Amino acid sequence: MPYTQGMMKRVTIKDVAVLAGVSPATVSRVVSGDGQASPEAAARVRAATDKLGYRPSVMARSLTQSSTQLIALVMGSLRNPFDAALVEALSAGFFKKGKRLLIVPAGHGDSDPGAMIALDYQTDGVVVAAGHISRSASERLARLGIPVILFGRMLEAPGVDCIVADNIEGARRAARVFFRSGAKRVVVVRRERDTFSDDERVEGLRSALQGRADVRTVKTSLGNCFANALMLLSGPERPEAIFCVNDILAVGVLEAAASVGLRVPDDLSVIGFDDIPAASSPSYNLTTLRLPVDEVAGWIVQRLLRRLDIPALPVEMHRVPTPLIVRGSTRRVVSATAPVHDHVTAGGAPGQVGK
Numbered sequence: 001m002p003y004t005q006g007m008m009k010r011v012t013i014k015d016v017a018v019l020a021g022v023s024p025a026t027v028s029r030v031v032s033g034d035g036q037a038s039p040e041a042a043a044r045v046r047a048a049t050d051k052l053g054y055r056p057s058v059m060a061r062s063l064t065q066s067s068t069q070l071i072a073l074v075m076g077s078l079r080n081p082f083d084a085a086l087v088e089a090l091s092a093g094f095f096k097k098g099k100r101l102l103i104v105p106a107g108h109g110d111s112d113p114g115a116m117i118a119l120d121y122q123t124d125g126v127v128v129a130a131g132h133i134s135r136s137a138s139e140r141l142a143r144l145g146i147p148v149i150l151f152g153r154m155l156e157a158p159g160v161d162c163i164v165a166d167n168i169e170g171a172r173r174a175a176r177v178f179f180r181s182g183a184k185r186v187v188v189v190r191r192e193r194d195t196f197s198d199d200e201r202v203e204g205l206r207s208a209l210q211g212r213a214d215v216r217t218v219k220t221s222l223g224n225c226f227a228n229a230l231m232l233l234s235g236p237e238r239p240e241a242i243f244c245v246n247d248i249l250a251v252g253v254l255e256a257a258a259s260v261g262l263r264v265p266d267d268l269s270v271i272g273f274d275d276i277p278a279a280s281s282p283s284y285n286l287t288t289l290r291l292p293v294d295e296v297a298g299w300i301v302q303r304l305l306r307r308l309d310i311p312a313l314p315v316e317m318h319r320v321p322t323p324l325i326v327r328g329s330t331r332r333v334v335s336a337t338a339p340v341h342d343h344v345t346a347g348g349a350p351g352q353v354g355k
Contacts, residue, residue: 011054020048072118076106076130081276089297106131147307153196163318170289170322171204174271181331183241188217190245225252247272270329285328
């Protein structure tokens with residue numbers, strides 16, 4: 001018989017009880033593992049759930065229990081491989097702890113649509129990796145006992161823990177590489193929409209190169225990065241070095257440089273941020289600041305679960321170190337007057353620059 005909409009019926013706990021010949025309460029105890037049932041009854045319940053394809057409703061369970069086991073992740077576009085890797089790592093990390101990840105699209109502007117959706121699903125906690133959350137929204141979540149973790153931004157609010165990259169020091173490391181190579185015309189390529197992390201990375205580079213090089217800033221979207229980089233590299237004041245606030249933008253710059261015949265790193269030095277898998281490929285061989293996604297995800301999972309256990313924990317602001325990974329997109333020229341104690345890695349192996 002052909003399928004027609006409306007023919008399928010959601011299997012309920014009562015259907016399982018009828019087939020197994022037990023009470024709905026017995027089915028609930030067997031499915032949840034919260035109570036005792038005879039081996040014979042448990043076997044009949046499991047056989048009935050398998051035959052009917054029954055799955056317990058998390059939302060229905062939340063009406064009788066204090067936890068849904070859901071964690072809301074407010075996330076933007078996953079076009080950046082780092083963001084996709086973060087979602088995967090968080091999903092796996094929470095799954096190991098008996099939690100499930102609910103991905104919520106980030107809103108824009110000064111409202112809090114992403115974080116507030118967490119209330120609709122009665123999630124146990126909220127991780128904001130994109131978009132905006134106001135102090136008033138975070139305070140409301142805190143009053144309801146829903147812990148919040150912000151990734152990539154800082155907010156001083158009760159019950160809100162924050163984790164960010166060491167953006168400023170990372171950018172300073174990039175600046176020292178450019179200075180040692182003798183670059184005088186430096187460009188920072190950042191995203192069109194202002195973010196906390198981008199602001200810090202620009203600040204770190206500018207402060208380190210103040211009085212040593214001319215620094216300009218170019219804003220671009222991911223889709224327009226290649227075209228904007230072409231114009232930048234074809235102009236009369238072509239930069240000698242470019243620092244990109246993430247690796248995916250750096251890839252666009254490297255592709256544009258190749259298309260206009262520039263040699264990297266002889267004609268142009270490029271440094272990115274994140275250390276996505278493509279950065280180490282022979283096609284790009286990108287020098288970058290590493291933001292370890294597994295370390296970020298591990299801290300978020302551990303911190304949120306700990307706050308669920310101890311809601312009164314003091315707020316924590318955690319900075320993740322961003323070591324410099326030296327590859328082929330920067331020259332290995334060392335200035336005699338440059339500092340010599342940078343924490344860097346050459347091609348993935350520990351080492352130092354400047355000695």
